[in-house]
Amino acid sequence: MATLEIRDLHVTVEVENGTKEILKGVDLTVKQGETHAIMGPNGSGKSTLAYSVAGHPKYTITQGTVTLDGEDVLEMEVDERARAGMFLAMQYPVEVPGVSVSNFLRTSATAIRGEAPKLRTWVKEVKESMAALQMDPAFAERNVNEGFSGGEKKRHEILQMELLKPKIAILDETDSGLDVDALRVVSEGVNRLRETGTVGTLLITHYTRILRYIKPDFVHVFANGRIAESGGPELADKLEAEGYEAYTKGGVSA
Amino acid sequence: MAEAQNAPKSSTSLGQGGPPSLGSTTAGQIAVAAESTVATRMSAPPSFDVADFPVPHGREEEWRFTPLERLRGLHDGTAVATGGGVKIDIQAPEAVVVETVGRDDARLGKAGVPVDRVAAQAYSAFKEAGVVTVPKETVLTEPIRIAVHGEGGVAYGHQLIELGAFAEAVVVIDHTGDAALAANVDYVLGDGAKLTVVSVQDWDDKAVHVGQHNALIGRDATFKSFVVTFGGDLVRLHPRVTYAGTGGEAELFGLYFTDTGQHQEHRLLVDHNVPHCKSNVVYKGALQGEQAHAVWIGDVLIEAKAEGTDTYEMNRNLVLTDGARVDSVPNLEIETGEIVGAGHASATGRFDDEQLFYLMARGIPQQEARRLVVRGFFAELVQQIGVDDIEERLLVKIDEELEASV
Numbered sequence: 001m002a003t004l005e006i007r008d009l010h011v012t013v014e015v016e017n018g019t020k021e022i023l024k025g026v027d028l029t030v031k032q033g034e035t036h037a038i039m040g041p042n043g044s045g046k047s048t049l050a051y052s053v054a055g056h057p058k059y060t061i062t063q064g065t066v067t068l069d070g071e072d073v074l075e076m077e078v079d080e081r082a083r084a085g086m087f088l089a090m091q092y093p094v095e096v097p098g099v100s101v102s103n104f105l106r107t108s109a110t111a112i113r114g115e116a117p118k119l120r121t122w123v124k125e126v127k128e129s130m131a132a133l134q135m136d137p138a139f140a141e142r143n144v145n146e147g148f149s150g151g152e153k154k155r156h157e158i159l160q161m162e163l164l165k166p167k168i169a170i171l172d173e174t175d176s177g178l179d180v181d182a183l184r185v186v187s188e189g190v191n192r193l194r195e196t197g198t199v200g201t202l203l204i205t206h207y208t209r210i211l212r213y214i215k216p217d218f219v220h221v222f223a224n225g226r227i228a229e230s231g232g233p234e235l236a237d238k239l240e241a242e243g244y245e246a247y248t249k250g251g252v253s254a
Numbered sequence: 255m256a257e258a259q260n261a262p263k264s265s266t267s268l269g270q271g272g273p274p275s276l277g278s279t280t281a282g283q284i285a286v287a288a289e290s291t292v293a294t295r296m297s298a299p300p301s302f303d304v305a306d307f308p309v310p311h312g313r314e315e316e317w318r319f320t321p322l323e324r325l326r327g328l329h330d331g332t333a334v335a336t337g338g339g340v341k342i343d344i345q346a347p348e349a350v351v352v353e354t355v356g357r358d359d360a361r362l363g364k365a366g367v368p369v370d371r372v373a374a375q376a377y378s379a380f381k382e383a384g385v386v387t388v389p390k391e392t393v394l395t396e397p398i399r400i401a402v403h404g405e406g407g408v409a410y411g412h413q414l415i416e417l418g419a420f421a422e423a424v425v426v427i428d429h430t431g432d433a434a435l436a437a438n439v440d441y442v443l444g445d446g447a448k449l450t451v452v453s454v455q456d457w458d459d460k461a462v463h464v465g466q467h468n469a470l471i472g473r474d475a476t477f478k479s480f481v482v483t484f485g486g487d488l489v490r491l492h493p494r495v496t497y498a499g500t501g502g503e504a505e506l507f508g509l510y511f512t513d514t515g516q517h518q519e520h521r522l523l524v525d526h527n528v529p530h531c532k533s534n535v536v537y538k539g540a541l542q543g544e545q546a547h548a549v550w551i552g553d554v555l556i557e558a559k560a561e562g563t564d565t566y567e568m569n570r571n572l573v574l575t576d577g578a579r580v581d582s583v584p585n586l587e588i589e590t591g592e593i594v595g596a597g598h599a600s601a602t603g604r605f606d607d608e609q610l611f612y613l614m615a616r617g618i619p620q621q622e623a624r625r626l627v628v629r630g631f632f633a634e635l636v637q638q639i640g641v642d643d644i645e646e647r648l649l650v651k652i653d654e655e656l657e658a659s660v
Contacts, residue, residue, distance in 0.1 A: 108617055
């Protein structure tokens with residue numbers, strides 16, 4: 001069973017007036033089949049965690065380890081991490097001019113699976129996934145994320161997740177900017193993959209709203225660059241009622 | 255009613271926190287004027303005689319982007335033609351007439367007059383001109399191939415390609431090797447003729463190539479041109495189109511891949527001097543490396559008498575690395591409102607670290623990611639060329655350029 005282990009992770013980023021530490025010792029274990037929600041206020045470092053684990057060059061790991069089934073993830077290039085089974089659904093997916101969605105998906109699937117998927121079954125696979133996410137087939141001919149609405153971008157991220165079938169999926173604020181209908185469609189997509197039991201999901205969110213559609217096994221409160229509290233789904237209810245105030249205050253005084 | 259869509263858009267995203275190392279300008283304008291500024295902003299009127307042009311100093315509108323010191327003297331009279339500057343080999347199907355003629359041949363110079371000093375220098379200095387004629391109503395099934403191979407020297411040349419009425423042909427002009435070449439090409443299309451031209455500038459690193467391509471499009475004739483520039487130290491081409499009768503159509507496509515240190519400049523003019531003609535201009539360029547500089551000037555002039563004109567021009571640039579510079583200037587001048595459509599667009603985008611991260615985060619290796627983006631960027635143009643070996647060579651060339659960069 002695939003396991004992602006994050007141990008004592010410290011991450012810095014270059015800012016205008018020097019170096020700033022964003023993550024200050026994160027410990028987290030995500031196993032295949034589990035769903036973890038990471039919740040926290042803006043600026044707590046949730047997205048930094050997602051991007052650091054995926055290998056974004058902006059972030060510098062100063063301390064700690066990240067392993068996937070014992071393999072050192074931090075030693076891997078970004079594309080190697082993806083091929084090892086990691087997936088990051090991005091909050092702000094970027095436009096890639098000149099590359100159609102269909103070409104992108106096929107190139108990506110070829111890289112991840114190690115061989116080009118057979119054309120006939122591939123076309124069917126893509127069509128079905130797109131239909132399930134209520135995406136227009138014409139979408140496949142558009143350039144990646146170019147001119148996409150917020151909802152289209154998120155559906156496109158989840159479409160990739162469904163096709164690439166990662167072992168560990170990190171969803172970075174996938175719910176932000178979505179109306180209720182889009183949130184439901186996107187959540188159903190995530191749930192389809194979760195139900196296979198093959199993916200460990202790390203759901204990063206600011207709001208509890210998405211947790212009505214995607215039920216987490218564990219909830220972690222993220223504040224001031226580390227996990228401040230962990231618990232079961234009931235912790236989300238507490239956050240819903242009380243907000244993050246208790247954690248942000250604690251963070252400042254700590 | 256004039257229907258002008260002005261959509262210049264410049265999306266220049268700079269690297270996170272880094273200095274603004276990507277140079278890029280996009281200046282678009284649509285002028286509705288009684289008098290053409292396309293003509294008046296040139297420093298001298300068109301002429302076949304080099305003596306009618308002062309030696310440029312670099313601040314003239316038409317020279318301000320060009321590094322004159324790299325022209326190897328083509329602009330100031332110091333470049334003297336050496337025997338065997340370029341070797342020209344023409345392969346043509348049997349029905350085609352291939353000739354070499356003297357300067358006084360009456361067919362020369364009919365498609366357009368040189369508009370700058372180097373074009374005039376070429377016209378004043380060539381000893382013999384090539385003339386390729388496709389007789390009327392002759393429809394070729396194989397391309398005419400003109401191989402121009404530079405052998406290190408200086409050369410001035412002139413080539414005429416003439417299609418009789420209702421003739422159809424594909425011409426590939428392939429430039430390779432090293433030379434300092436100033437040469438003009440005239441395309442004369444008879445009524446109803448169809449000509450596709452692919453001019454490939456696949457020069458060695460040191461080559462300098464300057465030229466004016468004049469197309470004169472007959473009534474109901476169709477001219478399709480692909481200008482493909484990969485090589486050379488400095489390439490500066492002037493594709494120009496005028497119409498000899500109504501119903502003419504011009505499609506001007508261009509691809510360039512501007513590498514470290516290269517200067518590649520394409521200056522187009524479509525002169526809608528006749529009613530009811532069409533033009534469509536699409537030039538796309540990729541740039542990478544320090545001091546890579548691409549210049550695109552797209553002038554479209556709709557004269558007062560050119561009612562029913564339909565025209566669109568677009569330039570797109572993809573900047574792959576820091577240190578490259580693009581100057582893109584579309585310019586549309588409309589002297590009549592009685593037209594079908596007129597528009598232009600120019601955009602310079604950057605393939606940046608975020609895009610690379612996104613593709614790599616989906617398992618795609620870095621090299622493959624670049625190839626995907628650049629091939630995708632050029633695909634719509636490459637696929638339209640219709641000459642298989644040229645299409646394949648371009649794709650290989652693109653891959654080679656990308657591999658050299660990493």
